[in-house]
Amino acid sequence: MTPLTLTADTAGELPVKSRARRTAWVPTLVLILGALYCLVPIAWVVMAATKDRSELFSTFTFAPGTGFFDNLSELTAYRDGIYWTWMGNSALYAGFGALLSAAVSAGGGYALGRFAFRGREFIFKLILAGVLVPSIVLTVPQYLLLSKMGMADSYWSMLLPSILSPYGVYLVRIYAAAAVPAELLEAARMDGASEWRIFSRIAVPMMMPGLITVFLFQFVAIWNNFLLPYVMLADDTKFPLTLGLYTLLAQGASQPALYTLVITGCLLAIIPLIALFLVIQRFWSLDLLSGSVKA
């Protein structure tokens, strides 16, 4: 719509101009209501985390309390700082998992997007069909198989199943087909560059925005995953945040004293991801998210 508004402003065509300047109140109101709805729980958790135990149940929920730093030190003290271990574990699983996932998707998506070879469509459809498999159909036998190999309840049991992302392969395939020109690859081949060199020096840099999207997607997916650690892990020093907070709440149900810890823990758990989003959305096109390359 920008071109229309611009020409209207510069050309000064009256009817269009006045329409362009008037705020559309209904859409604005709807959007603000939507934003408020999305902000309420976050605002609540921010305020609730500042309250000590008695304030949590006695003061108005959106009024600030006085206990934030006490809550913080209490959370840190809880079982020798196991909360921070969980935070570290989440960062480890999500960071490494997403990095490996982006690397694997880069190879797979590039092959599927830029090469014509036998079985291409079949392989692609097979991998995409993986999206449809209910997570528990994979997770339970994965657990049984890994425990037979003695790998259940280990860091590997969290990392390995999270590497392959069918959606990541799909995104890179689309991205490679649209953003890496075939002529360029052909020219590099004529110059005698090896396929690996073409991939690492030409294709990967050109696919970088797509790969960052895959990384982010997978980072969020692993960070937010609950079922996989719930099935795989038993030792709570290996828990990620999601499972750690869950067990904390499960105990808190009988001890409301733990409520403040859970609330403070929730707040701290969402800060890294929200920060990541705010930083990254500056150079990360949201259009990539839905798999469309054209802006």
Added chain:
Amino acid sequence: MTSAPLKGSDRITVGPLADGTGTAKPVRPSRPRRRGRSAPYWFLTPTLVLFAAFTVVPIGYAIWLSLHKVRVKGIGLGKGAREQVWNGFGNYTDVLQDSEFGHSVLRAFGYGLIVIPTMLGLALLFALMLDTPKARSASFARLMIFLPYAVPGIIAALMWGFLYLPDVSPFYYLLNRFGLPQPDLFDGGNLYLSFANIAVWGGTGFNMIVIYTALRAIPPDIYEAARIDGASDLKIALRIKIPIVMPSLVLTFFFSVIATLQVFTEPMALKPLTNGLSTTWSPLMAIYDSAFLKSDIYGASATAVVLALATYLISFTLLRVSDRYTREDRA
């Protein structure tokens, strides 16, 4: 040279010898081509290995387990007292007669009937509002509505769980203040709304972005033409924008249905806060329950396979229907 039936096989061994010094000549131009041919497979190797190890093998194992059961010998103590025996489709007939699983599927459908239309309706509404050129604070709202996507489902459920608790909830505070009746959000029927709200809160932003992206790809001259013809904003939205973003809506619908069948996190997170929630509330919970709480991995595998087959059936039906729909639309 008519009598040369061995020619084909001879060529390979004889060729280089006959060529003598020129050996390199026929080999070199063919090498890049051959390497080029195997290159995609090399790039695909990690994907395929992981796919085999963490998708194909587990599915195969689940199917194998689903066809077996444990037979207990003697009094069932000691090693070798329990052995795996073939059970055919016995587990499957059990699953299909298991009313607990049936109820969990029905609950998932009920939940989906609330979540999917609400979530996609809101996503479409917000996307259309974002696409209105004269809306203020659109980029702020876009980011805020998308933000819940970054919040882990379990934490979203915990936060909402507290907002549903009368002791700490601002909503109950307000209801109390104005003397209004206070519903129990953890009660049977209201539970559906409670879970649905969490899912709508978490999923609307993502779907909004998908639809909004499709809207942005529409060339603006279409609107200009429609305006000149005297179409209002509402008419443009209904007659032009919504039909054009239909494929995106179908896609988001498709993924929402799959997500609905797999609802697990929200009910699990709220379970500690209420007694009114069974361990088999959703299909995934029922499978987890029989695999790990009742230690019946055979029955659980059969249930999981049934759920997977149902997912595929629903998916293909949806794709078939939507394909026909969009094709008719194009014609």
